[in-house]
Amino acid sequence: MDLSHRTVLIVGATSGIGRELARRFAAAGSVVSAGGRNPEALAELAAEGLTTFDVDVTDSASVASFRDAVLARHPELDTVVTMAGVMPLEDLRDPAHFGAAAATIDTNLLGTIRVIDAFTPHLIQRGAGTFITVTSGIAFLPFPPMPSYAASKAAVHAYSEALRAQLDGTGVGVVELVPPAVATAGQEQVNPHALPLDAFATEVMRLLAQDPTPREILVEKVLTHRWAEREGTYDDLVAQRSRALAMLPGRAG
Numbered sequence: 647m648d649l650s651h652r653t654v655l656i657v658g659a660t661s662g663i664g665r666e667l668a669r670r671f672a673a674a675g676s677v678v679s680a681g682g683r684n685p686e687a688l689a690e691l692a693a694e695g696l697t698t699f700d701v702d703v704t705d706s707a708s709v710a711s712f713r714d715a716v717l718a719r720h721p722e723l724d725t726v727v728t729m730a731g732v733m734p735l736e737d738l739r740d741p742a743h744f745g746a747a748a749a750t751i752d753t754n755l756l757g758t759i760r761v762i763d764a765f766t767p768h769l770i771q772r773g774a775g776t777f778i779t780v781t782s783g784i785a786f787l788p789f790p791p792m793p794s795y796a797a798s799k800a801a802v803h804a805y806s807e808a809l810r811a812q813l814d815g816t817g818v819g820v821v822e823l824v825p826p827a828v829a830t831a832g833q834e835q836v837n838p839h840a841l842p843l844d845a846f847a848t849e850v851m852r853l854l855a856q857d858p859t860p861r862e863i864l865v866e867k868v869l870t871h872r873w874a875e876r877e878g879t880y881d882d883l884v885a886q887r888s889r890a891l892a893m894l895p896g897r898a899g
């Protein structure tokens with residue numbers, strides 16, 4: 647994928663991986679739009695020269711007016727990145743976890759579907775373009791403290807595979823970004839060994855620049871997760887990762 651002449655929309659670009667990739671695409675020469683809810687973060691990105699749009703991916707009306715505003719400003723939009731996501735810890739022994747489960751599915755899975763639905767007619771009509779969906783190593787190797795998160799990302803993986811098949815022949819491709827633990831605000835408390843954001847973004851941009859673009863963007867550090875089942879390490883790794891359940895409030899000691 648040529649990263650220097652694209653018109654890119656990143657939904658969920660107000661912090662973390664989305665913001666870093668927005669800056670990387672802009673630095674490579676692409677026109678970049680950023681979507682999210684946080685007005686201060688959107689204003690900062692606007693000051694850097696990105697076009698910014700308010701959107702809440704859990705709200706269909708918000709996604710529809712966002713889509714209209716983005717396409718009015720950027721009728722040549724060719725790349726849509728569905729980055730918006732939440733990553734809560736959940737204790738499944740406490741029924742109160744359900745609120746977090748519902749919010750996670752609504753944001754990570756239904757939010758992805760809302761955004762893809764909003765932009766599919768535009769990309770098909772262009773006859774060329776790319777959706778970049780965002781899953782996680784946790785989609786392939788569960789991290790037991792984040793059960794609904796794992797379920798949402800496994801679902802986005804399955805959805806991405808079906809979307810790619812359904813869009814075959816339209817000129818619209820689907821690329822799945824599969825991050826390992828990356829040191830963004832959401833991760834630092836959970837995993838002190840997370841990959842530095844800068845190193846992750848550099849590797850992602852290098853992989854995206856390959857021609858043809860791989861279907862899955864797999865940085866070196868996520869390969870253990872992605873292929874655990876195939877390599878026969880799955881059960882041991884799940885057991886090892888289950889030790890992190892001690893981090894749940896009420897399980898310590």
Ligand SMILES: NC(=O)c1ccc[n+]([C@@H]2O[C@H](COP(=O)([O-])OP(=O)(O)OC[C@H]3O[C@@H](n4cnc5c(N)ncnc54)[C@H](OP(=O)(O)O)[C@@H]3O)[C@@H](O)[C@H]2O)c1
Pocket residue numbers: 657658659660661662663664681682683684687701702703704729730731732733753757780781782783824825826827828829830831832833840
């Ligand atoms: N960091 C990791 O270790 C890691 C690993 C694997 C996968 N991922 C995935 O990578 C993506 C980015 O994660 P991150 O670590 O960069 O997290 P982050 O810093 O918390 O960023 C999440 C982004 O999602 C947006 N967002 C959340 N809810 C939204 C909503 N309802 N509507 C619109 N935007 C919403 C946030 O923007 P606003 O708050 O402004 O709305 C923010 O821009 C997520 O999908 C995450 O699951 C992260």
